[in-house]
Amino acid sequence: MAHRSFHMAGRLEGKIAHITGGGSGLGDAMAHLFASEGARIAISDLKLDVAERVAKSVVNAGGDAIALAGDVSKREDCERMIAETIGQLGGIDVLVNSAGVTPRYAPKDWDFEQTWDWVVSINLKGSMMMSRFAVDHMKTQNSGSIVNLASIIGLVGYAQGISDGFNPYPHTKGGVVQMTRDMSIALAKQGIRVNSLCPGFTYTPLVTTLVEDADMHERLKSLHPMGRLGDPKEIANAALFLASDEASFITGVNLPVDGGYTAQ
Ligand SMILES: NC(=O)c1ccc[n+]([C@@H]2O[C@H](COP(=O)([O-])OP(=O)(O)OC[C@H]3O[C@@H](n4cnc5c(N)ncnc54)[C@H](O)[C@@H]3O)[C@@H](O)[C@H]2O)c1
Known part of the structure; x- marks a missing residue:
């Protein structure tokens, strides 16, 4: 029988990916998976260590990665972190905006307005600013x-009893959903795809x-039809697909990725 050999190229071979919030949880998992598929990775987080x-x-694990520090809610840090990625790795093909916070971890002495501004400045504004500087290069x-x-x-409201309606977290995630649509249309002719993942509750330090x-x-x-988190x-598997050329006709x-949560 003829032996057919496959060249096992990684699904992100030759790509340079920057993952914000890469020091924990989903960012950590995506950094490892993307690197195992051939991408060179810039991992950024608030603290360098x-x-x-x-x-x-x-x-x-055999991958190629650098570490960067910066606060995605600060414009100058966003600009610098994208410039460092391009300077040290030679470009940027994939940006994953994973840096995010929940009001549960806000300082206890903050009032609702301070907490709201803090969460919005990271989850929504931070994703916008990192994208803005990355897009300058991608164009x-x-x-x-x-x-x-x-x-x-970001797709449905919190289940009853979990939020008081003034929780900035769902407000920002709804904003990210709409930002994704808006950017995807504007950038489609320039070959830049913009998508988002809408995970159900997932075991990371964010939900501890x-x-x-x-x-x-x-x-x-019990809120997830699959009965688990x-x-x-x-x-990370879904992020890999959206990041890669396999999703070349998918934007907006x-x-x-939620065990059926939003199907209900
Ligand atoms: N875990 C879940 O259940 C879940 C579900 C849906 C969406 N998400 C979203 O996925 C993303 C990643 O969440 P996670 O569960 O991995 O959380 P995580 O807390 O494990 O990781 C988030 C990382 O972001 C970093 N970060 C926080 N503020 C930052 C800032 N200003 N600048 C730079 N980095 C900052 C943190 O230091 C941390 O390392 C978040 O946007 C979160 O809202 C998580």
Whole structure:
């Protein structure tokens, strides 16, 4: 029988990807998966040591990664982090906006307005600013893929009893969903695709305080038709697809990865 050999090229071979919030949770999982598929990765986070921990782990696994520090809510940090990615890795093909915060982790002495501004400045404005500077470069090469981390809570409201209606988290995620659509249309002719993932509740440090409460944990599981929460790898798999050329005709999509949560 003739032996057919396949050349196993990685699904992101030759690509340069910047992952914000790459020092934890979903960003960490995506950095490892993207690197294993051949991408060179810039991992950014608020603190350098947090980004470096993941970059070292990626390198130890045989990947190629650098660590960068910056605050996505600060315009000058966004501009610098994109410039450092291009300077150190030679370009930027993929931007994943994974940096995000929940009001549960806001300082306890903040009032609702301070908390709202803080969450909006990172989840929504930060994703916009990182995209803005990345797009400046992507336009020069007529290609690029942006993957935003929205949420199921950007597509539907929080289940009753979880939010008081003034929680900035769903407000920002709804904004990311619409930003994704708007940018995708504007940038489509320049070869830049913009999509978002809308994960259901997934085991990362972001949800630790929720799942530590046994009753809340059970409630959250039962809200997903599959009866469980997600694993970061399951979100990373979907991000890999949207980031890669396999999704070459997909733009403006807000893809639920949620065990059926938003199908209800
Ligand atoms: N885990 C979930 O259940 C879930 C569900 C839906 C959407 N998401 C979204 O996915 C993204 C990643 O979440 P995660 O679960 O990995 O959370 P995480 O808390 O594990 O990681 C978020 C990372 O963002 C970083 N970060 C926070 N503020 C920043 C800033 N100003 N500048 C730069 N980096 C900053 C944090 O230091 C952290 O490393 C977030 O946007 C989150 O809203 C998460």
